Amino acid sequence: MSHEPSRQPQSHCVSCGYEAATGGDDWEFVESPSLGRMTSCPECGSTNVTLRR
Ligand SMILES: [Zn+2]
Numbered sequence: 001m002s003h004e005p006s007r008q009p010q011s012h013c014v015s016c017g018y019e020a021a022t023g024g025d026d027w028e029f030v031e032s033p034s035l036g037r038m039t040s041c042p043e044c045g046s047t048n049v050t051l052r053r
Contacts, residue, residue, distance in 0.1 A: 009053070011039060015046035022051060 008021040018041050020026035028040040030047065039049040 009051065011049050012052040013041040013044065013046055014048040014050055016041060016044040018043045019052065 008024070010019050011022040011027065012019050023039075026042065027049070028042050030038050030040045032038055038047045040047050041049060
């Protein structure tokens with residue numbers, strides 16, 4: 001197994017397939033009273049965003 005430590009972890013929108021660096025400025029963030037800060041897709045607005053490894 002080879003690791004690439006310089007590579008940013010990516011997040012992936014399940015709804016539309018958008019990808020960007022995890023926690024990066026490309027994502028939008030919404031505050032939920034019950035769930036806290038959630039990542040929101042700037043393309044489709046979905047919060048169904050998963051970490052991609
Ligand atoms: Zn999306």
